Amino acid sequence: MRQYYKPMLLLLLVVATASCKKAFEDKPLELITDDYIWDAKDPSADQASKWVTNIYARIPTGYSRLNSVPLECVSDDAVPSANGNGSWNVIRGGYSASSTFDDNWSNCYAAIRSANLFLNNYQRVPWADSSRRVWFANEARALRAYFYYELIKRYGGIPLIGNKVFNPNDPELLRLQRNSFEECVNYVVSELDIVKDSLRADATLANRTTDPDYGRMRKSIVLSLKAKLLLQAASPLFNPSSTPEKAYTGYASYSADRWKAAADAAKAVMDLGLYDLEANRYNLVLNRANREHIFFRTSDSRVSNTYAYYMSPVGYTPGNTKSEGRVSPTQELVDAFPMANGKAITDPTSGYDAANPYIKRDPRLDQTIFYNGAKWLQRPVETFEGGRDKPNNAVTAPNQTQTGYYAKKFCANDSSSTNYTNTLFRDNGFTPAWCIIRYADILLMYAEAQNEYSGPDATVYNAVERIRQRAGLSPYTLSAGMNAVQMRELIRNERRVELAFEEQRFWDIRRWKIAKQVYGTMLHGVTVVKNTNGSFSYTRKDVVTPYFTDAMYLFPVALKETQVNTNLGQNPGY
Numbered sequence: 001m002r003q004y005y006k007p008m009l010l011l012l013l014v015v016a017t018a019s020c021k022k023a024f025e026d027k028p029l030e031l032i033t034d035d036y037i038w039d040a041k042d043p044s045a046d047q048a049s050k051w052v053t054n055i056y057a058r059i060p061t062g063y064s065r066l067n068s069v070p071l072e073c074v075s076d077d078a079v080p081s082a083n084g085n086g087s088w089n090v091i092r093g094g095y096s097a098s099s100t101f102d103d104n105w106s107n108c109y110a111a112i113r114s115a116n117l118f119l120n121n122y123q124r125v126p127w128a129d130s131s132r133r134v135w136f137a138n139e140a141r142a143l144r145a146y147f148y149y150e151l152i153k154r155y156g157g158i159p160l161i162g163n164k165v166f167n168p169n170d171p172e173l174l175r176l177q178r179n180s181f182e183e184c185v186n187y188v189v190s191e192l193d194i195v196k197d198s199l200r201a202d203a204t205l206a207n208r209t210t211d212p213d214y215g216r217m218r219k220s221i222v223l224s225l226k227a228k229l230l231l232q233a234a235s236p237l238f239n240p241s242s243t244p245e246k247a248y249t250g251y252a253s254y255s256a257d258r259w260k261a262a263a264d265a266a267k268a269v270m271d272l273g274l275y276d277l278e279a280n281r282y283n284l285v286l287n288r289a290n291r292e293h294i295f296f297r298t299s300d301s302r303v304s305n306t307y308a309y310y311m312s313p314v315g316y317t318p319g320n321t322k323s324e325g326r327v328s329p330t331q332e333l334v335d336a337f338p339m340a341n342g343k344a345i346t347d348p349t350s351g352y353d354a355a356n357p358y359i360k361r362d363p364r365l366d367q368t369i370f371y372n373g374a375k376w377l378q379r380p381v382e383t384f385e386g387g388r389d390k391p392n393n394a395v396t397a398p399n400q401t402q403t404g405y406y407a408k409k410f411c412a413n414d415s416s417s418t419n420y421t422n423t424l425f426r427d428n429g430f431t432p433a434w435c436i437i438r439y440a441d442i443l444l445m446y447a448e449a450q451n452e453y454s455g456p457d458a459t460v461y462n463a464v465e466r467i468r469q470r471a472g473l474s475p476y477t478l479s480a481g482m483n484a485v486q487m488r489e490l491i492r493n494e495r496r497v498e499l500a501f502e503e504q505r506f507w508d509i510r511r512w513k514i515a516k517q518v519y520g521t522m523l524h525g526v527t528v529v530k531n532t533n534g535s536f537s538y539t540r541k542d543v544v545t546p547y548f549t550d551a552m553y554l555f556p557v558a559l560k561e562t563q564v565n566t567n568l569g570q571n572p573g574y
Contacts, residue, residue, distance in 0.1 A: 038121040043128035045136075051118050052136050055143050056216075058111040059297045060150070061434045062503040063307055063410070066090070066102055069326050070407075074101075075506040076519045077333040077496070078407065079543060081325050081399040093547030097556040097574045104154060105558060108147040115144035116165045138195040142217040142225075145191040148184065149229050153507060154555040155571065156238070157181040157248025177567045180247035185233045189226055196222045202274050208289035215288075215433070220274055221295045224437045227265035231445050234258035234452070235511035237553055246572060249554065256453055263449035266442050269294070275439040277470045281367060285410055288433050294442070297434040308411045313370050313381050314397040315388030325389070325399045327407035327501075329369050331524040331540060334405060336496050337365040342473040344493075357538055363472040368500050370406035372528045372536060381406070384528040384536060402543055403525025409501040440467050440498055448491050456487035464491060467498055510553050520548035549573065 037047045065071045067086035072078045074090045090101050118140045127133035151158045159176040160183065166173040179187070195217075202218045203211040233239065233251075239258050241250030251258075269275070278284055278292040288296055314325040335345060340360045343350035351360060358371050366374060372383040382388040383404045390404070391397050447463040461478055464487075468476035478490065492512065496505055509515040522545045529537045551573020562568050 038124040040124055040126065043126050045125045045127045045132065048118070048122055048125045049132070049136055051114070052140050052143070055111050055114050055140070056297070058107055058147070060104060060107070061297055063434060064310070065503070068310070070501060071102065071503050071506045072501050073327060075509065076330060076523060077500060077505050078327050078329045079402050079523065081328045081402055091544060091546045093549070097559040097562070097570060100556060100558050103555070103558055104150055105561060108151045111147045112144050112161065113165060115140040116161070116163050119163050120165055134198055135200050138198040139217045141191055141195045142199065142222050145188045146225055148188045149225060152181070152184050152188070152229070153232055155557060156250065156554055157184050159568070160184060160187050174565050175567055176565060178248045178569055181238060181250050182247070185229060188229055192222045192226045202272070204274070205291050215296060220269060220272055223265065223269045223272070224294050224442060227262060227269060227442065227445055228437060230258070230262040230265050231449055232511055234262045234449060236513040237511045248569070249572065259449045259453035263446055263453055266446035266449060269442045270446065275442070277439055277466060279470065281364070281470065284435070284438065288435070292439045293435050294439060295435070295437040297436065311407050312411050313383070313389035313406045314400050315382060315391070316377060325401060325406050328402040328525065329405040329407055330403055330543065331526055333496070333500060334365065334369060334371070336493055337362040338473070340473060342468060342475060354538065362497065364497055368409050368497070370408045372404065384530040387530070404528055405525070407501055435502065441504070443467060444491060444495050444498065451484055451487045451491060455484045456482050460487060464494055467494060471498070513553065515553065516548050516550065519546050521545060
């Protein structure tokens with residue numbers, strides 16, 4: 001950890017000129033003096049406030065999280081299309097303490113240090129507006145809590161450092177120990193509770209497109225993060241998953257009350273009355289200023305034409321850019337989508353036809369997956385053998401699908417346009433950003449936690465049915481009289497299809513402790529053959545059996561950290 005507490009070189013800052021100061025995009029922080037940032041003669045607190053703004057840039061994005069593909073490519077929902085993509089190494093278990101992946105340890109602690117620097121120095125600035133001073137101080141604390149959450153879900157217990165700002169050679173830095181999982185959860189919950197009523201007022205739907213601070217930490221975000229953390233803590237991976245000598249891996253004993261705490265936290269977000277399900281799910285892609293997005297990465301600009309190029313089937317050539325088809329969804333994900341009548345495709349009364357597998361399916365399938373025959377940009381997708389989107393030519397299409405499918409979730413849902421120019425993902429001047437928490441997630445979090453605590457009562461049914469109704473299922477209602485186990489499986493499947501490619505499944509199968517069961521087994525795709533009469537034949541095919549062990553439920557602490565500080569300890573199995 002030592003190397004990550006060196007003086008912060010956070011992004012880019014301002015340059016001083018002879019007569020004025022410019023906005024802080026011109027020079028690295030090491031060229032700016034301490035007094036310049038915490039300017040005792042600047043009542044506008046311009047530089048101090050920008051310091052907090054820059055912390056947001058460290059929030060991870062999910063669009064190209066891992067070797068230019070999303071994290072779903074190392075879950076049971078997808079695999080990388082390119083054989084040479086580094087994510088295949090992760091799929092085959094080729095990571096360890098000396099060779100990590102998605103290692104956010106250094107990034108999160110850099111963000112935490114930056115927040116602490118602000119909290120230690122912001123009162124040196126003569127804020128003319130005392131409300132802004134309070135807002136920014138609590139915003140820094142909320143951001144710090146968020147980055148602790150990102151660490152906890154990866155590593156379990158981690159070192160809590162309070163407001164301390166360490167220098168590189170500080171001997172205390174080399175003696176830091178990990179706090180227990182319980183201590184970490186309690187600390188973050190306490191921090192979120194402290195700041196929730198001292199932030200800017202939440203933006204209403206009417207002013208989300210014009211509010212310049214929309215997307216910054218607000219009460220709704222803080223309450224949502226609390227719900228997310230408490231759901232994680234209540235889940236089987238941590239409740240319980242500890243031994244006396246490894247208190248940082250979870251709680252020592254099970255408590256149903258942790259589920260109640262998670263349900264109550266999600267209900268607090270629902271009771272705000274500020275968010276609801278967006279009537280048209282496509283608006284979630286088109287416009288970040290919608291009624292459903294709660295917490296998103298404000299500094300992300302990756303969802304535009306560029307991302308559509310990355311994801312769309314390889315046979316499309318928009319302008320001078322070649323589609324890359326980087327993500328291949330699995331047959332397991334496709335099979336998770338029910339029929340339009342709400343019944344699972346395994347139900348013999350569902351009407352599922354294996355010869356026409358995509359007919360009369362949940363509308364969310366068409367919004368999420370490019371499958372053979374799906375119409376897009378004025379032609380059908382051709383993932384049959386030798387088709388335009390699966391030409392079996394390593395030179396012209398090195399990224400062609402491994403599974404017979406491509407990911408559509410963040411591409412324009414447009415069958416009539418002829419090119420990407422007409423499907424720009426912009427609305428009212430906003431570029432859509434990576435969404436971390438949306439209202440559908442809150443409803444499903446509540447349903448899951450409440451079901452685990454007290455069983456499938458009417459509020460659980462209502463939360464799930466609202467999402468199915470918005471999806472367009474008919475009937476959207478659930479079978480009466482389900483028990484808690486049946487409802488659990490249904491909620492888990494709803495999370496999978498509703499939140500597909502939103503970086504939920506990777507974490508869900510870990511916190512539920514089912515990854516070894518659903519991911520450490522053969523994943524499948526489909527081989528599509530075009531028959532001479534123009535019909536198609538569909539044959540299930542093996543793709544890969546990922547390597548997964550019990551140790552992999554948590555991430556390893558990087559060897560470079562434990563070698564510098566032997567007090568950190570390592571997660572079991574690494």
